[in-house]
Amino acid sequence: MIEIRDLHPWPSTEDEAVAIQARLAPLVRLDGLPEQVRTAAGLDVAYADDELVAAVTVLDVESLSVVDSAVVRGIPEFPYVPGLFAFREAPPLLSALSELSVTPDVLVCDGQGLAHPRRFGLACHLGLLTDLPSIGVGKTAMGRYEPPGEERGAWTPLRLDDDVVGRALRTQRGIKPVFVSVGHRCTLDAACDLVLRLAPKYRLPETTRTADRLGRAAGR
């Protein structure tokens, strides 16, 4: 069972949210690499009418089959503000995670981890509150990067304010790269290895794809 740690009150203003991120960012751990990754959870949020639909799927990394899942609908309690993403999407995602019967070895989030203005993106937030290893896989870059080689597995550093905060990783030859960054209790090397294992056929990892399908199916 996944325990959700009560590390902060829920903010009602942007200033409070920023202060919470600044306070929690130092608690992110970049050590502890999940070497025994057997299962990985995909997290995604769909929008149906005026509601959020949080979907989580747990996949067996070896077979990429779905072994568990959960869907939770909720009302957005925070506006969409770049940099404060977690305060909008994390609540229903945490509820969905707490409904799982299988505890995944790592969380694969749809968004950024350390590739964030205050180095505390959604993946860091969810990893810290669950104390589970986590990584962020974004479809668009938060930072600057040079195009990686065209071959699958090629990558280049993703930079933000002169810091390397992640990587632009090519998961399919000739296809736009995804943007991988560490969330919590994981290394960047391990994160990229995992993403490549989870994306043998398509641009996005299967974790994200299965969660996305589940969420939009539940949204109607």
Add this chain to the structure above:
DNA sequence: GCGACAG
């Protein structure tokens, strides 16, 4: 003031 800005 102007442009940037995860989903």
Add this chain to the structure above:
DNA sequence: ATCTTGTCGC
């Protein structure tokens, strides 16, 4: 995120 036709490719 979501609104959407046709089209290219396996």
